[in-house]
Amino acid sequence: MASGLHDSMKRFVLIAIAICTACRTPTPQASAENPKQETIGYPAEPSDPQRHRGSLRILIKDVKIMTAAGPIYDRGYVLIENGDIKAVGEGTPEALPNIDLELGLPGQVVTPGVIDTHSHMGVYPMPNVEAHEDGNEMSGPAKPEVWAEHSFWPQDPALWRALAGGVTTVQVLPGSGNLFGGRSFVAKLRPGISAREMRFPGAAQGLKIACGENPKRVHGDKGGPQTRMGNIARFRHKFQEALEYKVKQDEFNEKIKKWEQKPKSTRGTAPEPPTRDLGLETLVKVLRGEILVHNHCYRADEMHIMLDMAKEFGFKIRSFHHAVEAYKLRKRLAQENVAVSTWIDWWGFKMESFDGIPHNAAMLEDAGAKAIIHSDSSTDIQHLLKEAAKGIQAGKEIGLNITENQALRWVTANPAWALGIDKLVGTIEVGKMADLVIWNGNPFGIRALAQQVLVDGDVVYDRKNNVQRNSDFELGLFSGVKL
Amino acid sequence: MIVLTATLMLLSNAFVIEGAKVFTGDNGILENANVLVENDRIVQVGNFVPPAHATRIDARGKILTPGLIESRSLAGVSEVDAVESSLDYSMEGQITPALFTGDGFNPNSVWIPVLRKCGITHAIVRPFEGLLAGTAAWVSLQHASSSTQPVAIFGDATHVKHLGGSRGALWLTLTHVLEDARFLMNNTGAVDSNRARTLAAPLIHLRALAPVLRKSMPLVLDLNRASDIVRAVQFAKSNHINLIISGGAESWMVAETLKEAQVPVIVEGSGQMPEAFDRLAAVDDLAARLHYAGVTIMISRGGRVPERLRQDAGFAIANGLPEAAAMRAITSTPAKIFGHPETGSIAPGKMANLVLWSADPFDTQTTVLNMWVNGTPQSTITRQDLLARRYLSK
Numbered sequence: 001m002a003s004g005l006h007d008s009m010k011r012f013v014l015i016a017i018a019i020c021t022a023c024r025t026p027t028p029q030a031s032a033e034n035p036k037q038e039t040i041g042y043p044a045e046p047s048d049p050q051r052h053r054g055s056l057r058i059l060i061k062d063v064k065i066m067t068a069a070g071p072i073y074d075r076g077y078v079l080i081e082n083g084d085i086k087a088v089g090e091g092t093p094e095a096l097p098n099i100d101l102e103l104g105l106p107g108q109v110v111t112p113g114v115i116d117t118h119s120h121m122g123v124y125p126m127p128n129v130e131a132h133e134d135g136n137e138m139s140g141p142a143k144p145e146v147w148a149e150h151s152f153w154p155q156d157p158a159l160w161r162a163l164a165g166g167v168t169t170v171q172v173l174p175g176s177g178n179l180f181g182g183r184s185f186v187a188k189l190r191p192g193i194s195a196r197e198m199r200f201p202g203a204a205q206g207l208k209i210a211c212g213e214n215p216k217r218v219h220g221d222k223g224g225p226q227t228r229m230g231n232i233a234r235f236r237h238k239f240q241e242a243l244e245y246k247v248k249q250d251e252f253n254e255k256i257k258k259w260e261q262k263p264k265s266t267r268g269t270a271p272e273p274p275t276r277d278l279g280l281e282t283l284v285k286v287l288r289g290e291i292l293v294h295n296h297c298y299r300a301d302e303m304h305i306m307l308d309m310a311k312e313f314g315f316k317i318r319s320f321h322h323a324v325e326a327y328k329l330r331k332r333l334a335q336e337n338v339a340v341s342t343w344i345d346w347w348g349f350k351m352e353s354f355d356g357i358p359h360n361a362a363m364l365e366d367a368g369a370k371a372i373i374h375s376d377s378s379t380d381i382q383h384l385l386k387e388a389a390k391g392i393q394a395g396k397e398i399g400l401n402i403t404e405n406q407a408l409r410w411v412t413a414n415p416a417w418a419l420g421i422d423k424l425v426g427t428i429e430v431g432k433m434a435d436l437v438i439w440n441g442n443p444f445g446i447r448a449l450a451q452q453v454l455v456d457g458d459v460v461y462d463r464k465n466n467v468q469r470n471s472d473f474e475l476g477l478f479s480g481v482k483l
Numbered sequence: 484m485i486v487l488t489a490t491l492m493l494l495s496n497a498f499v500i501e502g503a504k505v506f507t508g509d510n511g512i513l514e515n516a517n518v519l520v521e522n523d524r525i526v527q528v529g530n531f532v533p534p535a536h537a538t539r540i541d542a543r544g545k546i547l548t549p550g551l552i553e554s555r556s557l558a559g560v561s562e563v564d565a566v567e568s569s570l571d572y573s574m575e576g577q578i579t580p581a582l583f584t585g586d587g588f589n590p591n592s593v594w595i596p597v598l599r600k601c602g603i604t605h606a607i608v609r610p611f612e613g614l615l616a617g618t619a620a621w622v623s624l625q626h627a628s629s630s631t632q633p634v635a636i637f638g639d640a641t642h643v644k645h646l647g648g649s650r651g652a653l654w655l656t657l658t659h660v661l662e663d664a665r666f667l668m669n670n671t672g673a674v675d676s677n678r679a680r681t682l683a684a685p686l687i688h689l690r691a692l693a694p695v696l697r698k699s700m701p702l703v704l705d706l707n708r709a710s711d712i713v714r715a716v717q718f719a720k721s722n723h724i725n726l727i728i729s730g731g732a733e734s735w736m737v738a739e740t741l742k743e744a745q746v747p748v749i750v751e752g753s754g755q756m757p758e759a760f761d762r763l764a765a766v767d768d769l770a771a772r773l774h775y776a777g778v779t780i781m782i783s784r785g786g787r788v789p790e791r792l793r794q795d796a797g798f799a800i801a802n803g804l805p806e807a808a809a810m811r812a813i814t815s816t817p818a819k820i821f822g823h824p825e826t827g828s829i830a831p832g833k834m835a836n837l838v839l840w841s842a843d844p845f846d847t848q849t850t851v852l853n854m855w856v857n858g859t860p861q862s863t864i865t866r867q868d869l870l871a872r873r874y875l876s877k
Contacts, residue, residue, distance in 0.1 A: 127759045157757050213565070327874050345790045347867070348594070350565035359871040379754035386794065389847045397850065398871050446797030446846045474757065478764050481736065 041252060041273030048201040052190065053083030054457025056100040060438065061092055063104040066111045068412040069427035070405060078110060080434040083457035088428050101459075103452060109443055111408060112428050113168025113435035113453065114384050115415035117294070117341045118321050118374035122172055122187075122195070123148050125156030126378065136175035137182060141219045142238050144207060145278035146182035148172045149195035157471040158378035163189045163461045165382030166437035166450040169200060171419055173208045173321075176296040177218040179225070179234055181208035183282055184294060186419050188435075190455045191470060204420045206318070207286050209235070210296035211306060212352045232305060239313040242283035248274040249284060292318040292420055294341075298352035300328035307336060319418040321374065324356030330367035339418040340364050341374035344390040361388075361410055362395025362402050370414045384411045389444035404444060433457075496858055497521045499533040500839060503542035508549040508815040508828030511807050518547060520835040523858040527831055540839075540853070548844050549814040549827050550604025550836035550856060551793060554749050555637075555703075555729060557786035558598055558606045559588040559622065573612040577646060578660055578684040580638075581691035582617030584608045585631030593866045594789070595624050600863040601790045602838045604856050607821050609637045609703070609786075614646055614656060618691060619703070621823055625856035634821040636695050639705045640715070641730065641761060654714060659683045661722050664692035701725040701820065703749070708761035709733040716744045727820065729785075732762030735769055738776030747779035747820055752795030752809075770812065771803030781820070782812040797845035809845065834858075 058080040065076040065088060079087040079096065087093065104110070123135035134151035137143045152172055162170065168189050174181035185195065186203035211231050220226040225234055255271040285291040293310070295317050297303050303320055310317050319339035320326060324347055326333060326340040333340060340360075347356025364371040373388050375381035388407040395402040409426075416426025425433050434457035441448040453461035469483060498520050505513040505528070519527040519537060533539060562569035571587030573579075588608060598606070604624050608631070610617030615638040620631040646653045663683040667674060667690065674686065682689060694700035702719070706712050707730045716737075719726035728734055731748040732755060734741060741748060750773065755765040766772065773780050782796045796809040804812075818827025826836045835858040842849045854861040 126757050127763070129760075161756065327871070328877075330874075345788055348563060351563060354563060355870055357867040357870050359867070363871065363875065379756060383753070383798070386847055390794075393848045393850060394871075397868070398875055444848065446794060446843075447801045449801055474763075478736075481764070483764060483766055 041256065042276055046196065049197055049199055051083075051201045052456045052458075054080070054434065054454075056457065057081050057098055058101045058103060058434075058454070058457060059093075059096060059099045060104040060110055060436070061102065062106050062108075063438065064109045065428060066109060066404065066408055066443070067428040068112050068405065068408045069429050072405065075106075077104075078428060078434075078436065080436075080454070080457045083434055085428060085430055085432050085434050087430060103438060103459075107441060108451065109439045109441065109448075110428070111166070111385075111437050111439065111443055112412040112426055113437055113455065114166045114411045115169040115419065115426060116162075116167055116375050116381050116384060116411075117171045117319060117339075117372055117415045117418050118376045119162075119170040119172055119378075119381060120175065120376070121158045121162060121170065121378055121381070122152035122154060122156045123174065125153045126158050136177035136218075138177040138218050141178050141215055141225060141234060142180040142279065143174075143178050143182050144180040144238075144280075144282040146174060147185070147205075148174050148182060148208075149185040149199065152185075152187075152195035154192055154194060154198060155471045155473045156378075157469070157474050158381075159189060159191060160461075160470050162378070162381045163191075163453055164450060164463070166385070166439070166443070166453055167381055168435040168437070168453060168455050169416075169419070169421070169425060170381070171206060171294070173206065173294060176208070176210035176214045179210060179215045179231060180238065180279070180283075181210060181296075183291065184208055186421065188455055190458070190460055200419075200421060202421070202424065204290060204292050205285075206292045206294045206419070207282060208294055208296065211235075211302050212296075212298055213350055214296070228302070232309065235309060236312075239283065239309075239315075242280050242287060243313060245274070245277060245280040246284045246287055286315050287313070289316065292418075294319050294321055294418075296321045298322050298324050299355075300325040303329055304332070307332065307338070318420070319372065322353070322376070324353050324360060326369075327357065327360045327363040328355075330364050330369050333364065334367045334369035337370070339370035339372055339414060341372040341415070341418065343376070343380075344373065344387050344394065346376075358390060358394035359398055359400075361391040362398070362400045365395070365402055365406055365410075366400045370417060371410050372414045372418055373410045374415070385443045385448075386446060392444070407444070496523075497534070497536050498538040498540055500540045500542045500547055500837070501533065503545050503547035503839065505829055506546065506548040506807070506810045506814075506844070507830060508818075509811060510828070510830065515543075518829060518837070520837070520855070520858050523835055525829060525831055525833045525835050525837075528829055542839055545852065546840040546842065546844055547829065548602070548810060548838050548840065549829055550838055550854065551602045551813045552817040552827055553598070553603050553606040553789060553792055553813075554781045554783040554817045554821070555609045555785040556598075556606035556622075556789060557611075558594050558608055558624065558789065559590060559592045560584050560608055561786065562589070562592055562594070572608075572610050573616060574610075577614040577656070578688055579610075579613050579617055580615040580636045580695075581688045582610055583620065583631075583633055584610050584617060585620030585622070585633065588620060588622055588629065588631050590627055590629045596863065596865045597867065598789055599624055599854055599861055600851060600865055602793055602840070602844065602851050602854070603789070604836045604838070604854065604861075605818075605823070605826060607634060607817065611637075612639065614638050614640060614653065615660065615688075615692070621821055623856055624861075625859065626861055628856075633694075633700070634823075635701045635703050635727070636692065637703045637705075637729070640711070641705050641707060641759075650711065650714070654718060656683075657718065658722075660689070661692065661696070661724075664689040665696055668693050668696055695724050696722075698723070698725050700822075701727045703727040703729050705729045706761075707732040707759070709736040709764065711761065713737050713740055716740055716746055719746065720744065729783075730762075731773075732765040732769065734778070735766060735772040735776070736764055738773055738778050741773075742777040745779070747781065747816070748773055749781045749783050750799075751785065752782045752797070752799035753791075768799075768802035768804075770799035770809070774804055774808050779816060779820075780808075780812050781817045782809065793845055794847055797847070800845055806845070
């Protein structure tokens with residue numbers, strides 16, 4: 001009874017907040033510099049969910065705050081209101097009325113929520129069984145029409161563990177078996193029962209493309225590509241088709257505009273849109289800058305080729321992924337503002353990863369490129385700050401002094417940029433979403449664990465309550481045993 | 484005269500590491516202690532005045548540990564995982580215990596300096612892919628050392644599908660093989676005069692199991708599900724063999740059984756996840772739970788990103804394992820269990836396998852300052868370092 005009343009009240013409050021918000025600030029617009037534009041003549045793609053906003057006014061105080069925006073407050077505070085960061089600074093603020101929840105203890109450290117540009121959680125969920133292999137649509141080498149969110153299983157037990165590791169936002173990507181793997185989506189780790197519910201409102205989708213060994217290995221015996229040159233030839237074919245499709249779309253858009261301008265009596269029937277091609281539609285969105293390109297690519301020579309090819313067809317690569325040889329072309333990557341999502345010490349497992357070095361991120365940072373530490377693993381996603389710490393150390397060994405603020409940006413602000421959501425998350429600054437982690441010590445230290453994780457101003461993880469096993473799949477397993 | 488003195492100095496390698504915090508590997512932690520090495524051995528540990536002839540190494544504020552040991556390594560038998568021709572850890576078939584990884588060990592692998600750089604001086608190089616996959620080799624990661632010794636039989640009992648389709652079939656197969664190995668051990672003459680029954684595996688493989696039957700070598704089985712582990716313990720008891728569980732994701736649920744049977748467990752310090760149906764009860768604090776239940780543990784990366792051995796031990800500490808226990812799990816425990824008690828700890832008489840760290844050895848921002856194997860300083864420069872240097876100026 002009581003809880004029913006509480007729920008409906010909560011709903012009312014949420015609606016009220018939503019309405020107010022709509023009055024004041026526009027819904028976060030697509031991140032990519034170009035706003036989202038639906039193709040005229042076709043049904044619209046499903047829209048984003050409403051932005052969630054925590055209802056509590058929260059003060060985190062007496063903690064060290066690493067903002068990832070530059071300032072580090074040795075003993076500071078963060079005020080959260082309406083799901084956003086309302087204030088942040090050194091010391092303790094003047095007496096604040098109406099605080100619903102106080103968090104923070106001396107010795108604790110607050111960072112922005114960790115953002116991973118490369119996850120297959122939900123599309124390769126646990127347990128790893130054949131029935132769960134939904135990450136690679138390898139029925140052909142070019143599948144730009146598939147969407148990762150249509151494979152995503154929101155009950156993947158890994159999601160809760162990533163959250164417990166301080167991760168608040170992930171890009172869920174299709175795998176790298178294809179040249180064109182399909183559309184990715186950006187999810188907030190606010191567990192829900194559908195991918196759409198978890199989708200980061202306002203975040204652009206990505207396109208996963210892959211060069212090198214994987215596509216030619218997977219498709220070599222199934223009609224190709226068999227070689228690296230075959231890979232590139234197919235990329236060029238497909239992008240050429242996309243250019244031609246874009247011309248058709250543009251012509252149609254012109255036609256329909258002219259048609260609409262005519263008086264209704266003389267219009268006649270509306271012009272027919274060109275036959276819809278869902279795959280090319282994705283690529284046209286890439287050409288228009290509405291979908292961000294994430295390119296799985298290990299070797300320096302191939303990154304050069306991909307950058308040249310992108311120039312040829314007039315699109316941007318937002319981030320290379322894995323990119324273990326990025327240090328070999330770090331100046332070009334800095335100059336062309338292409339982010340690099342990489343590991344510290346995954347290398348040598350295949351030929352194209354043989355030249356991977358732990359100094360990669362530090363050398364990129366040194367050149368002014370945007371370095372990102374990504375996981376590509378449901379395990380390593382739980383300790384990305386520890387991975388970044390190794391990057392600081394590797395830099396030191398070759399005389400590069402990487403600051404903790406810079407290394408923190410490798411897992412917060414820089415991935416936010418790569419996903420086109422850097423105006424909304426990735427640093428602790430006033431006006432950004434309150435996606436925060438409270439650690440029980442230096443977050444780069446091996447002993448530090450996340451104590452609380454906040455998403456949109458809600459405490460979604462608290463180590464005390466062990467919500468690590470909240471997936472429906474894990475419910476009732478081993479009942480009576482303290483896991 | 485001068486020549487003679489110089490020769491004597493060369494012959495007598497003596498150095499003292501002064502003032503370090505010393506993780507002894509088995510007797511806890513000594514603050515501000517000296518360690519004297521002569522030739523290849525540790526001579527003295529504690530507070531003492533160093534002898535005049537010993538070179539002095541100032542280690543104040545630093546940490547000295549035994550060389551770390553990886554209990555399930557692929558060092559020297561796997562160069563590039565996706566390149567079949569660079570892999571030397573397996574053999575066709577399920578019952579191949581005679582396969583010895585030492586026969587394929589490559590001391591010039593690019594991984595070996597990388598492992599040294601992470602503080603690892605010794606490894607148990609294991610075979611893979613098979614119910615009784617082969618015999619593991621104890622190797623030293625000393626520069627250009629190619630000495631390898633057989634130390635254990637390893638088997639992967641997690642892939643039920645390949646072994647007759649059920650867990651019951653797996654235990655039948657193992658029982659059959661061990662029975663025949665014992666029969667062979669006790670009836671050499673019968674086989675030689677061609678009067679033996681049909682055997683469960685080729686003679687060469689059955690013979691390779693004799694050290695396990697004599698308890699001079701342990702049998703290491705990869706297993707995760709609690710009930711499988713209990714079954715393995717029963718199996719070890721009835722066959723009178725020394726068992727080690729490797730993986731053991733759900734071993735904490737049957738810790739009492741393991742403690743009672745004195746069966747050690749090789750665990751990973753991170754990545755405990757419900758990845759498969761045999762590890763749905765995986766827990767982050769697996770190492771700590773086993774430790775507090777009185778089970779002997781070793782921590783291992785098992786071949787995947789082997790650089791992270793100490794990091795994994797660090798995660799176990801973050802999840803409740805005491806520091807000294809974490810150090811034992813990657814030094815003295817594997818040394819003793821795999822038959823090399825002369826290494827893995829810092830005490831008079833032990834081999835001088837030592838690592839001097841810039842700070843906390845478990846932390847990822849710490850580096851190896853010096854490493855000695857058998858008293859000889861080791862380089863920790865890797866091919867990766869050379870690549871970094873080559874491109875730093877470009």
